[in-house]
Amino acid sequence: MEKTKLTGRIVTPNDSDYEQARINLNLSIPKFPRVIVFCQNVQDVVNALKWARENRVPFRLRSGRHSFENFSLVNRGLIIDVSEMNQIICNRQSLTAKIEAGAGLGKVYQELWKYGVTIPAGTSVNTGIVGLTLGGGIGLLTRLFGLTCDNLLELEMVKASSNRDAEVIKANKYENSDLFWASRGGGGGNFGIVTSLTFRVHPISDVSIFSITWGWEDFEEVFNVWQNWAPFANKRLTSTIELRAKEVNRIEVLGEFVGPIAKLKQLIQPLLKAGSPVHQRIKEVPYIDTVQFFDSPSGDRPTNFKRSGSFIEEPLPREAILKMKQFLARAPNENAAIWHQSLGGAVGRLGPKDTAYYYREAIIAQEYISSWNSTSEERQNIHWIESLRRGLSQNTMGDYVNWPDIYIKEWPNAYYGENANQLRKVKTVYDPYNVFTFPQSIPPFNKRIF
CATH class of the missing domain: 3.30.43.10 (Uridine Diphospho-n-acetylenolpyruvylglucosamine Reductase, domain 2)
Structure with a gap:
């Protein structure tokens, strides 16, 4: 042969x-x-x-x-x-778009904007659409339109077949529906090689955006006001809060509202009354302008970093807020931060077992971030991240599979909750010989996890 x-x-x-x-x-x-x-x-x-x-x-x-x-x-x-497979075909009449798996979010947003539509996805323009989608996909339109994976209609995948062969299959609500279920939150690279994704797209035009910053002295009050406001606000409003290392002296809330600026000004009043805002910016812009506004250029440059995360299902008590403050007061460097995004809204329209993305009831996604320049700093930074995650574990749960952490021992439960076993069943059907494997890949039932 x-x-x-x-x-x-x-x-x-x-x-x-x-x-x-x-x-x-x-x-x-x-x-x-x-x-x-x-x-x-x-x-x-x-x-x-x-x-x-x-x-x-x-x-x-x-x-x-x-x-x-x-x-x-x-x-x-x-x-x-697959990064050079990045063609995008949008059908404005059916409100669908077929996107090849290599497309980055920046290109996705630009191409769809030509048709006056978008999909809810992340903020970093170089992030690949396929990895983001397969793990769930959160961003500044999440509370209105759901996760990226909630808007997925179909995918095309190359799977490993018998005799060292490969075949192209499709998965949607009707065909290979178990694989389609698993591909909405089950993480990338577990079942095969996705080559294209078809999404439901949403008309969009002008939106209102805002940024508010405070100093370190307002840490506790601002975070507490934000966490009791953001996940429960109008679903057309999604926001983030980043708590930076003490030496940076900066707390920042960003947000996007699909509606007029006058309404947004009313909605953010609780934030403006918290502490003493140092700076605020509110404006109404064409949606495509938000791509640059929310993108973090530093987050797209290769560097040495460690990240991890968790989900929050109810507002954190004061002792947990103080714990975050203590960790950031003794952060390893000025790049350390704790970032949060509000969930709720459309994310909760589906139940925890309706797709592989399990944390439907979470109100906040929480990410722990640090980066460094010298290899001599690596151990200290990783220790800070892992200690922070463990320190907050009594008030948080799980982790977002798109923020994988090699130090999480019980990772199947952390990423997938009660869906872990069902994902192993799907793996056993579509990749019984465990051809697609990597550290923390979902194993078929004939392979041990640990």
Whole structure:
């Protein structure tokens, strides 16, 4: 039988662009693949999967390079990269869009805006649409339109079939519906290689946005007001609050309201009455302008970092707020922060078991963030993140699979809650031989987790 050949744009360690091709956003976990194939079409993906299996070469899947633990890289193996498959076809009449798996959010927003529509997704423009969607997908339209995965109608996937072969399948509400269920919150890379996603899109025009900042002295009051307001406000309003290290002296709330500025000014009054705001900005803009407003350019530059997270199901008590304040008062550096996004609204329209995304009842997603320059600082920063997560664990639950943390031992329950077993069932059906594997990948029932 003739051996499969790799097709697409192929990069090896001998090529001048290998260094740029091999790195992900997180530089603290370096990996040196044997070959990287930038797929141009579905057949390239099929060939790459078949080649890896025929040659018994370990492989990983990659699109946006935002895997926090670099699960999308592997030493001496093959990287199947779909980032150059990024075509977007929008149908304004049916309010649907078919998006290839390599598209970044910036391109997605720009292309859909030409039709006066969008999807609810994240804020970092370089994030890949496929990884974001498969893990759930939260952003500044979440409370109005739901998670990114809630707006998914269909996906196309290359799966591993018998005899080291590969086949292209579709999953939607009617066809491979169990895989469709699992692909809405079950995380990326577990079942196959997604090559395109079809979404329901939403008409949008002008929106109102705001930013309010305070100093460190208002830490407790501002966070308490925000957490008791943001998840319960008008569902057309989604907001975030970032608590920075004490030395930065900055608490910042950002938000987006799908409606007029006059109404937004009324809605944010509780925030403006909290503490002594240092700066405020409120404006009404075309929706596409919010992409740049909310994007964090520093969050898209490769660096050494560690992140983790959790969900909050009821407002934090004062002792938990003080604990956050204590940790940020002794943060390892000025890059350390605790970031929160309001949930509720449309997220809760579905139940915890209606999709693989389990934390439907959470009111807040909470992320722990730190980065550093020198390798000598790594241990201190990781220790700070892990101590913070454990310190808040009595008042939080689980973790968002798109913020993976290799130090979480009971990760299936942390990411998937009561859906973990059902996800293993789906894995056993679609990938019984565990072809798609990485640290913290969902195992079929014939494989042990730990």
